[in-house]
Amino acid sequence: MSKIAEGLLYSGSHEWVKVEGDMAVIGISDFAQKSMGNIVYVDMPDEDDEVVKDEEFGAVESVKAASDLYSPVSGTVVEKNAALDDDPGLLNQDPYANWIIKVRMSDPAETGSLMDSAAYGEFLEKQA
Amino acid sequence: MYDSHVALGAQMSPFGGFMMPIQYSDIAAEHLAVREHCxxxxxxxxxxxxxxxxxxxxxxxxxxxNDxxxxxxxxxxxxxxxxxxGGVVDDLLVYRMxxxxxxxxxxxxxxIGKDYGWICQAAGGWNVKVSDDSEHYGQIALQGPDAEKTASDVLGLELSDLVFYTFKETEWNGEKVLASRSGYTGEDGFEFYASPEVTRKIWDAFLSAGVTPCGLGCRDTLRFEVGLPLYGHELGRDISPLEAGLGVFVKLDKPEFIGKDATLALKAAGLKRKxxxxxLIDKAIPRAGYPVEADGKQIGEVTTGYHSISTDKSVCLAFVGLPYASLGTEVGIRIRKKVFPGTVCRKRFYDKKYKK
Incomplete structure (x- = not known):
């Protein structure tokens, strides 16, 4: 079973968002890291790059394949998690404690289309 | 054997018309089991x-x-x-029984279908019988430095007299087994050919003895690290063995073989790509089909690439235009939106350890 952290919002492409004012902290869910296996590289945008809701903003690479990351919100990247450059496996160890990017949202209302933890749980069950 | 793989928790995927196990536990763990034990x-x-x-x-x-x-x-x-x-129908092993x-x-x-058709078509006028016996053979590859000891301990087969690329027909539990010292991992090891029923029993015997079951995922990372080609990636209808660096297996001094004239002509004209x-400097992974760039233009394409499990480096095999093929040439590989710097190096990222 995949863990689902409470208090986060989730996208259908398995990213999570933690909303802090107009800031969105973005990572991938436990389901996502489990299906990818050993993560060996995280391709992240740079600070000040624009991201657009539902568009690709980077990728997570396992031995097998590259999986694109889709931004759950629109805005400007204010920080990327540099620790993932040295140790991408952190995403396997704890995908909720290890975020990928922080985005200053241009339209915080966009989070309204994301799922809460309960809805994401049901979403995963339907996928199984 | 499909049910046995699923029972072991294997992730199954279609490959070459078969449902095959890609991984049982984890590609990296299976890869290292072969490099370090078997x-x-x-x-x-x-x-x-x-x-x-x-x-x-x-x-x-x-x-x-070959000759x-x-x-x-x-x-x-x-x-x-x-x-x-001059392109490649398939690469294969020939056993003189x-x-x-x-x-x-x-x-x-x-x-299989294409090769069998090709061989049958070529056989017109020759006094030979060609048969596709694939249904009658299963195959288990036991690979790694401990393979010889494991075969002896588990199957009671004494194989120390075989050197690499030799084989013998032997018996296990009164059943016929062809034991070949060969493989596709760069390690010492054996390939056991037997009937599907006996193949299943060999698999179960090794499994009971604690031998790590490995999927096609790490078969690919292992063969790649030692620079062994995979048809459809480094070999294909539009690729000459000379371009793939396999000229040593093409005996141009033989009187004749299908494709000889075209290969000689290519050699005389000079290769255009290699x-x-x-x-790569970064750890981004160059994968099959990604463009290779230099001097502001595309000069080639990646055929296979991985983050090498044994060497912890991001490496790939790629076809590039001849002017860019010398060791140390600086190139860029386009991975998604960015171009990552890389250097041309040897095709063998990890040295083979065969028993000669």
């Missing part, structure tokens, strides 16, 4: 084509690039079958 692969999907008859030796030599007239019974040769235009006028060709799973290794 692991086993169910490669029953591989094709076995038998050529027999008075003309068998001359005919195999006609369709095959089988130098092969004695109990020996194996690697080589290719070529189209008259102990029985007279009997040759076993082991071919890639995805190419398969090279590349090492």
């Amino acid at each position: 692991g086993m692969f169910d490669v029953s999907h591989m094709g076995e084509i038998l050529v027999t008859g008075p003309d068998a030796e001359a005919f195999v030599n006609h369709v095959f690039t 089988v007239t130098t092969l004695s019974p109990g020996h194996v040769q690697y080589g290719m079958m070529l189209y008259p235009e 102990p029985e007279p006028e009997t040759w076993l060709l082991v071919v890639n799973a995805a190419n 398969l090279v290794g590349m090492e």
